[in-house]
Amino acid sequence: MPSNSKESWIFVRPVKGRHVEKEAVPLAKKVIHTTINGEAHTHEVEPRMLLIHYIRDIVGLTGSHVGCETSLCGACTVTVNEQAVKSCTMLAVQADGAEITTIEGLAQNGDLHPIQDGFWERHGLQCGFCTPGMIMAAHQLLTRNPNPTEDEIRHGLEGNLCRCTGYQHIVEAVQYAAEKMQG
Amino acid sequence: MATIAAPTRMVGAPIKRREDPRLIQGLSHYVDDIRLVGTLHCAFLRSDYAHAAINSIDTSAAKELPGVVTVITAEDLGEVGDIPCGAEIPDLKVPGHPALAVGRVRFVGEAVAAVVATDAYIARDALDLIEVDYEELPAVTNLDKAVEADSPLIYDDFGDNIGFTMPLEAGDVDAAFAEADHVVSQRFVNQRLIPNAMETRGVLAEYLPGEGTLTVWSSTQVPHILKTQLALIANVPEQKVRVIAPEVGGGFGSKLNVYPEEVVVSHLAIQLRKPVKWTEKRTENFTTTIHGRDQVNYVDVAVNNDGTITGIRAKILADLGASYQLLTPLIPTLTNLMIVGCYKIPNVQIELVGVLTNKMATDAYRGAGRPEATYIIERMVDLAAAQVGMDAKDIRFKNFPQPDEFPLEIPTGIIYDSGNYQESFNKALGIVDYDSLRNQQVQLRQQGRYLGIGISTYAEICGMGPSIAMPAGGWESSTVRVEPTGKITVLTGVSPHGQGQETTFAQMIADEFGVDIDDVAVIHGDTGRQPYGIGTFGSRATAVGGTAMVIAAGQVKEKMAKFAAHLMEANPDDLVFEEGSILVEGSPDQAVDFVAVALEAHVAKNLPPDTTPGLEATHFFEPSNFTYPFGAHIAVVEVDTDTGEIDIQRYVCVDDIGNIINPLLVAGQVHGGIAQGLGQALYEGAVYDESGQLLTGSFMDYAVPKATQMPHFETDHTVTPSPVNPMGVKGVGEAGTIGSTPCMVNAVVDALSPFGVKDIEMPLTPNRVWQAIQDAKG
Numbered sequence: 001m002p003s004n005s006k007e008s009w010i011f012v013r014p015v016k017g018r019h020v021e022k023e024a025v026p027l028a029k030k031v032i033h034t035t036i037n038g039e040a041h042t043h044e045v046e047p048r049m050l051l052i053h054y055i056r057d058i059v060g061l062t063g064s065h066v067g068c069e070t071s072l073c074g075a076c077t078v079t080v081n082e083q084a085v086k087s088c089t090m091l092a093v094q095a096d097g098a099e100i101t102t103i104e105g106l107a108q109n110g111d112l113h114p115i116q117d118g119f120w121e122r123h124g125l126q127c128g129f130c131t132p133g134m135i136m137a138a139h140q141l142l143t144r145n146p147n148p149t150e151d152e153i154r155h156g157l158e159g160n161l162c163r164c165t166g167y168q169h170i171v172e173a174v175q176y177a178a179e180k181m182q183g
Numbered sequence: 184m185a186t187i188a189a190p191t192r193m194v195g196a197p198i199k200r201r202e203d204p205r206l207i208q209g210l211s212h213y214v215d216d217i218r219l220v221g222t223l224h225c226a227f228l229r230s231d232y233a234h235a236a237i238n239s240i241d242t243s244a245a246k247e248l249p250g251v252v253t254v255i256t257a258e259d260l261g262e263v264g265d266i267p268c269g270a271e272i273p274d275l276k277v278p279g280h281p282a283l284a285v286g287r288v289r290f291v292g293e294a295v296a297a298v299v300a301t302d303a304y305i306a307r308d309a310l311d312l313i314e315v316d317y318e319e320l321p322a323v324t325n326l327d328k329a330v331e332a333d334s335p336l337i338y339d340d341f342g343d344n345i346g347f348t349m350p351l352e353a354g355d356v357d358a359a360f361a362e363a364d365h366v367v368s369q370r371f372v373n374q375r376l377i378p379n380a381m382e383t384r385g386v387l388a389e390y391l392p393g394e395g396t397l398t399v400w401s402s403t404q405v406p407h408i409l410k411t412q413l414a415l416i417a418n419v420p421e422q423k424v425r426v427i428a429p430e431v432g433g434g435f436g437s438k439l440n441v442y443p444e445e446v447v448v449s450h451l452a453i454q455l456r457k458p459v460k461w462t463e464k465r466t467e468n469f470t471t472t473i474h475g476r477d478q479v480n481y482v483d484v485a486v487n488n489d490g491t492i493t494g495i496r497a498k499i500l501a502d503l504g505a506s507y508q509l510l511t512p513l514i515p516t517l518t519n520l521m522i523v524g525c526y527k528i529p530n531v532q533i534e535l536v537g538v539l540t541n542k543m544a545t546d547a548y549r550g551a552g553r554p555e556a557t558y559i560i561e562r563m564v565d566l567a568a569a570q571v572g573m574d575a576k577d578i579r580f581k582n583f584p585q586p587d588e589f590p591l592e593i594p595t596g597i598i599y600d601s602g603n604y605q606e607s608f609n610k611a612l613g614i615v616d617y618d619s620l621r622n623q624q625v626q627l628r629q630q631g632r633y634l635g636i637g638i639s640t641y642a643e644i645c646g647m648g649p650s651i652a653m654p655a656g657g658w659e660s661s662t663v664r665v666e667p668t669g670k671i672t673v674l675t676g677v678s679p680h681g682q683g684q685e686t687t688f689a690q691m692i693a694d695e696f697g698v699d700i701d702d703v704a705v706i707h708g709d710t711g712r713q714p715y716g717i718g719t720f721g722s723r724a725t726a727v728g729g730t731a732m733v734i735a736a737g738q739v740k741e742k743m744a745k746f747a748a749h750l751m752e753a754n755p756d757d758l759v760f761e762e763g764s765i766l767v768e769g770s771p772d773q774a775v776d777f778v779a780v781a782l783e784a785h786v787a788k789n790l791p792p793d794t795t796p797g798l799e800a801t802h803f804f805e806p807s808n809f810t811y812p813f814g815a816h817i818a819v820v821e822v823d824t825d826t827g828e829i830d831i832q833r834y835v836c837v838d839d840i841g842n843i844i845n846p847l848l849v850a851g852q853v854h855g856g857i858a859q860g861l862g863q864a865l866y867e868g869a870v871y872d873e874s875g876q877l878l879t880g881s882f883m884d885y886a887v888p889k890a891t892q893m894p895h896f897e898t899d900h901t902v903t904p905s906p907v908n909p910m911g912v913k914g915v916g917e918a919g920t921i922g923s924t925p926c927m928v929n930a931v932v933d934a935l936s937p938f939g940v941k942d943i944e945m946p947l948t949p950n951r952v953w954q955a956i957q958d959a960k961g
Binding site: 046048049053056060061062063064065066067068069070072073075102103104106107112116119120121123125126127128129130131132135150151153154155157158160161162163164165166167168169170171 | 202203204206207209210212216218378380381383432433462464683848851854855858859889895
């Protein structure tokens with residue numbers, strides 16, 4: 001439900017080349033309803049707000065990271081209605097009504113998810129910055145393909161960059177998780 | 184590698200990391216995750232031009248935008264000082280380096296103005312309202328042309344674009360080349376790389392006017408150095424400055440620096456008396472965080488028919504960029520030092536020229552000067568072998584020093600602490616079954632298939648280092664404290680950002696005191712908590728910082744033994760620390776509980792003679808030398824000569840990094856290092872066009888390796904302990920990067936040797952490989 005009660009004066013429009021003129025355009029914020037890690041949220045957001053900024057700055061879940069804002073590195077990967085999404089290239093308003101899971105929602109009742117376990121056991125992380133997105137991408141991969149080959153794991157994680165590990169321990173982490181999830 | 188259950192000794196065990204639970208659950212705090220009430224957001228307007236005069240800057244429209252708090256340019260910085268460079272090189276020309284551009288911009292991305300707003304989005308909006316009137320000047324972007332007499336000047340008063348020249352000569356080079364059976368010459372390009380830590384830089388600064396204190400959270404590898412520099416530059420007394428490096432998402436040298444944004448954000452927080460935060464965009468990271476490598480090398484070697492290499496001559500043009508960051512001019516000087524690699528080459532002549540260009544500054548990127556040297560020598564050794572008709576394996580053995588020659592002074596003036604190059608190389612050759620591979624190569628060639636076997640044997644400099652060789656000192660500090668409850672707090676001056684010292688240092692302390700590793704906490708990255716330290720870079724944390732810690736722990740143990748001996752009426756010299764007890768060696772019934780002694784030392788009711796209360800010691804360790812890891816990398820590739828594509832079939836490395844604290848973490852460091860080295864060989868390269876625009880300014884255009892592009896690594900070790908520190912460790916952070924780049928290029932060139940291909944410029948993209956084949960065919 002859009003609200004006109006609060007307006008922000010933030011839009012500027014470029015006019016011919018580098019010349020820019022300010023044009024104050026009142027831009028209505030929009031109310032969105034989301035369920036994040038099982039918890040219901042209602043917020044008023046700017047239509048231009050990115051989903052990752054909504055999750056981090058409005059909801060306050062900072063486990064998902066911003067690595068590039070161009071959907072190339074995958075550090076911001078979350079699931080939206082069970083689909084892995086790079087939340088830096090989706091608007092928060094597009095997630096109105098969605099069920100979202102972030103890295104903070106993966107462990108259940110204090111027990112690590114097998115993928116988290118795998119990353120810990122197999123030293124699948126070093127600086128840890130790509131890890132939440134990498135784990136969420138691996139989660140999607142194992143949901144679709146519970147018993148992937150090494151090649152399939154590497155392809156499944158192709159959209160997530162890691163600068164520390166050279167990926168080998170990440171592959172082993174996903175293999176560990178796949179085995180564990182199959183019992 | 185499986186985790187083993189409760190080992191009696193932690194050092195050497197592949198235990199999983201204690202950092203990880205917070206990281207895998209999204210519970211850690213990088214700079215951008217830290218929230219302070221009332222935080223304002225900063226954004227920087229950056230130059231679109233590589234070289235231009237600034238005629239005027241109009242910020243008035245930006246200042247009027249609702250939500251904008253202030254907009255500043257250089258003239259608003261008042262007494263704020265220049266960005267520091269720590270390099271001391273004879274006759275080095277040091278340009279000024281203001282935090283915001285004054286009068287002229289010299290690279291694309293240089294900060295020109297800063298906006299502070301109540302919201303990060305508004306701050307970005309305001310950037311579009313700032314008008315800068317630029318007058319474009321000719322850009323200097325090509326290294327070879329930059330040193331020509333008629334090149335446009337980046338700094339008018341310098342007279343040329345040469346920052347410094349550094350000659351190095353040892354032995355009789357002219358005689359060596361005159362007498363040699365062959366002289367082999369080659370030009371190499373060690374292309375510019377962009378480090379791309381996954382966490383971009385970020386700064387949050389808060390000034391408390393009542394206390395007069397400035398607290399800065401920064402994604403840095405060197406919080407202590409940053410603290411001192413901020414005090415000097417932003418004019419806050421050092422005792423009132425605290426720098427915190429919270430969780431840091433990778434650095435690879437790119438955060439071993441003091442950046443303009445750290446200074447400007449601190450200044451703004453002081454002026455506005457509110458917390459100010461800046462989080463770097465990836466585009467900014469590409470354009471304004473330091474770059475690495477970028478050298479052109481003209482190299483000759485003198486080699487005799489028996490494969491003996493008698494001399495090396497090199498002219499090195501090193502691209503410094505447009506201004507100096509903390510260590511910019513020093514990095515290529517490491518190339519000078521390491522140019523002979525792991526070989527006995529008595530005659531050396533180098534002319535190093537540091538060149539200014541209209542690009543981002545280069546500085547330390549994983550390996551920092553040594554990958555360039557290793558690339559030069561390892562490629563030249565292969566070319567020399569081809570020239571004299573020797574196998575790449577044999578020429579290496581021919582020129583290695585013998586194990587009994589260490590410590591070995593090499594002609595460039597440094598002393599290799601230890602080495603057994605034959606052992607690691609033999610092990611690697613054995614793993615790949617080298618002779619069979621060569622046979623297989625011959626057979627496949629008959630079928631029109633091109634297998635390549637690449638070798639790189641390397642030595643490198645780690646454990647940086649003696650203070651004499653380091654601008655800000657090369658020592659490290661640690662405080663070890665046994666708390667009243669028997670828990671142990673370790674403070675370290677190193678500042679890990681992914682390396683895992685919260686685990687490895689705790690392993691060492693657990694062994695020292697005979698306690699459970701979970702009773703040990705390793706605290707780092709906060710100048711308000713630790714004694715002054717230097718930081719994490721140059722593969723130094725364990726060799727230097729770990730040694731400081733172990734010595735401090737020894738001092739605490741000595742004191743604790745006095746308390747225990749006093750309680751038991753024993754001799755302190757007879758006591759050992761085992762499994763939570765302090766006991767008389769060989770008499771397990773004469774024991775006292777570790778926790779009880781810890782409490783006793785703090786309540787201090789029954790002090791031993793000449794003993795003060797408390798259990799804490801601080802040690803500052805000054806190493807006597809660098810450490811010199813070495814090893815052998817072997818790659819097996821098949822090249823598709825129709826497409827130029829490279830299939831990596833095997834990648835084997837045998838590194839000798841001395842004693843190993845945690846093999847699981849060592850494997851991680853080696854893998855990651857190789858990935859960055861292979862990145863240079865195969866995929867990565869920063870490209871500036873002639874006007875100085877960075878064409879590779881996003882992950883779409885700059886190829887950080889993906890999971891599908893990396894092979895499976897087979898790692899192994901030999902162990903030659905370093906004599907430089909009591910643990911016999913050397914350092915492992917950079918070895919993989921240093922060894923792997925020439926290994927891969929040697930493999931591809933080897934595969935294409937039937938075509939007469941002698942060299943291919945990196946990165947070895949399919950197009951370049953295919954073109955090299957066509958060119959060789961003529």
